[in-house]
Amino acid sequence: MIADQYLQLRSELETALAELLKLGTEMRRPSSMLDTIHGLLADIREPLLFVVVGEVKAGKSSLLNALFGHEFARADVLPATDRVYIFRHGPEDKSVEISPQLTERYLPIPFLRDFNVVDTPGTNTMVTEHQTITENFVPRADLVLFVFSVANPWTQSAWDFLKLVQKKWLKNVVFVLQQADLREPTEIDVIRRHLQDTAMQKLGFVPPIFAVSARKALLARTTALDKERLWNESEFGPLDEQINLIVAESSARMLKLRSTTQTGRVMLGEIAGEIRESFDAILRDEARLTRVDLFLYARKEQTLRQVAGLLRGVDQACRDSAAEGTKLLEEKFSFWRTWRIIWSRAQWQRDFQIEIESKLRRSVEPQLEHAVHLLEADLRGLWPQLRDMIDTHLAGELRAQVPKTMPDFARQRRELLQSIQLALAERASGRTVEEQLAKLFRETSARLRLPAGVAAVGGIAALIAALSSAAVADVTGVLAASAAVIGTIVALRQRKKILNSYHEQMTSKCSELLHAMEQQLSHAIELFYTEVSVAFQPLAAFCVTQRQACEPLVRRTEALQQTFDKLAARLG
Numbered sequence: 001m002i003a004d005q006y007l008q009l010r011s012e013l014e015t016a017l018a019e020l021l022k023l024g025t026e027m028r029r030p031s032s033m034l035d036t037i038h039g040l041l042a043d044i045r046e047p048l049l050f051v052v053v054g055e056v057k058a059g060k061s062s063l064l065n066a067l068f069g070h071e072f073a074r075a076d077v078l079p080a081t082d083r084v085y086i087f088r089h090g091p092e093d094k095s096v097e098i099s100p101q102l103t104e105r106y107l108p109i110p111f112l113r114d115f116n117v118v119d120t121p122g123t124n125t126m127v128t129e130h131q132t133i134t135e136n137f138v139p140r141a142d143l144v145l146f147v148f149s150v151a152n153p154w155t156q157s158a159w160d161f162l163k164l165v166q167k168k169w170l171k172n173v174v175f176v177l178q179q180a181d182l183r184e185p186t187e188i189d190v191i192r193r194h195l196q197d198t199a200m201q202k203l204g205f206v207p208p209i210f211a212v213s214a215r216k217a218l219l220a221r222t223t224a225l226d227k228e229r230l231w232n233e234s235e236f237g238p239l240d241e242q243i244n245l246i247v248a249e250s251s252a253r254m255l256k257l258r259s260t261t262q263t264g265r266v267m268l269g270e271i272a273g274e275i276r277e278s279f280d281a282i283l284r285d286e287a288r289l290t291r292v293d294l295f296l297y298a299r300k301e302q303t304l305r306q307v308a309g310l311l312r313g314v315d316q317a318c319r320d321s322a323a324e325g326t327k328l329l330e331e332k333f334s335f336w337r338t339w340r341i342i343w344s345r346a347q348w349q350r351d352f353q354i355e356i357e358s359k360l361r362r363s364v365e366p367q368l369e370h371a372v373h374l375l376e377a378d379l380r381g382l383w384p385q386l387r388d389m390i391d392t393h394l395a396g397e398l399r400a401q402v403p404k405t406m407p408d409f410a411r412q413r414r415e416l417l418q419s420i421q422l423a424l425a426e427r428a429s430g431r432t433v434e435e436q437l438a439k440l441f442r443e444t445s446a447r448l449r450l451p452a453g454v455a456a457v458g459g460i461a462a463l464i465a466a467l468s469s470a471a472v473a474d475v476t477g478v479l480a481a482s483a484a485v486i487g488t489i490v491a492l493r494q495r496k497k498i499l500n501s502y503h504e505q506m507t508s509k510c511s512e513l514l515h516a517m518e519q520q521l522s523h524a525i526e527l528f529y530t531e532v533s534v535a536f537q538p539l540a541a542f543c544v545t546q547r548q549a550c551e552p553l554v555r556r557t558e559a560l561q562q563t564f565d566k567l568a569a570r571l572g
Contacts, residue, residue: 002067002240003048003247006254007114009570010044013257013264016563017041020268023556027271037267040260047089047116048247051137054147055155056122059178059214063147064119066214066236067243068111069221073119084137087117122157142253143246144173150183150211153191159202172246173207175199180235181213210239258571265564272557279550286543292536295389299382300529303375307521310374311514313367318510321363322503368517375521379528386532 021037050067052060061073072087083103090106097103118137138144146158162170175195180188188211199206217234220227231237247253 002243003114005244006048006247009257009567012563013044013261013567014041016560016567017044017260017264019556019560019563020264020271023271023553023560024267026553027274029271033267033270036263040263044256044260047112047114048142048253049116049118049137049140050143050145051118051120051141052145052147053120053138053158053161054122054145054178055149055152055157057151058122058147058149060145060147061119062214062218063145063176063178063212064117066212066217066221066234068109068115068117069218070109070111071218071222072107072109072112073117084121085119087112087115087119089113142172143243144170145176146173146207147176147178148191148195150177150179150188150191153177153194159198162203170203170207174239174242174246175207175209176239177209177211178214180211181216181233208242210235210242212236212239254571258568261564261567261571265561265568268557268560268564272561275550275553275557279547279554282543282546282550286540286547289536289540289543292386292389293533295386296529296532299385300525303378303525303529304522306375306378307518307525310371310521311517313370314517315510315514317363317367318513322506322510371517371521375524379525382532 017037017040021034021041024034024037050064052064054060064073065071073085084101086102086104088104088106089109089112091108092106093108094106095103096106118141120137146162148155148158177188177191177195183191192209192211195209196206213234213236215234216230217236220230220234220236223230
């Protein structure tokens, strides 16, 4: 296709401007900018203007048909009815008479979107009006084709017409020697030299001269038979290249593309700067939210580490209660009470455990409430720190979406105290200790019954024997004394075992209680910080939504900037 280099550049620039217009519309840029882009598009979409001039029957229409590979120009116009025809693109085939000498011909042919073609009457038949119209087109033409026929290349009318055209308008002129297949190569060379000499003489310079066969070129472009041979024989290739060169180097056309490209780059720079600024603000907000998350994580870890300190008073109260219980057990469980276990299990065991349980709860509960109060004070201190961080670092639009109040820890505090009290009631219960003591009491009773029985029987026997026989009395007395000593040792050992077991059970109970309280407090801390984090989730979601909406715009502007940069480099 002729002028393909220019048309390719123009097409790429049109695509870039269309994308810029779409981007500007999405970004709601001022209507003045959008109108400017519309104007740039309309300006560069103006078709190329080709004008063909020559004598009647020189082969002008055949040349045009061959150039565009489509039979659209009539090749059988009679001299008496010649008119100037302007071929334009239209949705339907129609003709519009602009004047008695000028007709606009609209054809639904794709290449006419890019080219307006002026087919003039023969220079040897031109009247004044024809000449005036033709001269009006020549200054605006991107390419002027002066056609000479090999049948009569010596015509004077074409040179007379050229004299009337200012030389500054002839920079885009190409001489075409048509119907070259009707002459021998040597004859073509003679005609070419004649044209060169005449041009130098009359114009002062020699335009490019090409001898072609439009008939064979059209066949090569429109038929499927022997295309390559026909094309080579038509000698149309060098003419196509020259036309491409002229259009590509046309200062007016290329200047228009360059200026349009530069204007497009400037407007794109404004839009890209706005998009980049918005995107950078979103990234900064996400980084700030990350810092808030890290702060919350560090603060939560700090609060969790303080749980042991918060429960220090509870631990001490448990220890004091256990020590007081041991001391009270030592007083109540005296040596003689140990011997009484042989015959009965006193009610005091149950009363003792109830008393110890009551004392434990009375001493631990205030400490637990104090621990919860300290925790509440610590957590309430988080919110001012967080608000200060938000006011310092977050942008205004994001800051407006931050929740105004902190999570309701008062509700969590009530729930925490209830759960702690339930755990305390469950773990402070003396049932396990009571069962262990009852087991030891039964064991002690069983172990003391034998020596106690022996001692009692021996004592009675020794008393009876003392009345009858001193020797027997001595033996039974020793036996009774031995049994008493053994029973005493067993009683002391069992008493110590009971006291040790009680101490171990209370120590274990205190550890369980502390562990349960620690779990309850840690769970409450986790809930609180989870609620705080949840409060910031809409902000993170807002940032993600904004970034996802902005990222494609950033990529589009970057790709469009690369396109404009490449076009600018190719356009010089």
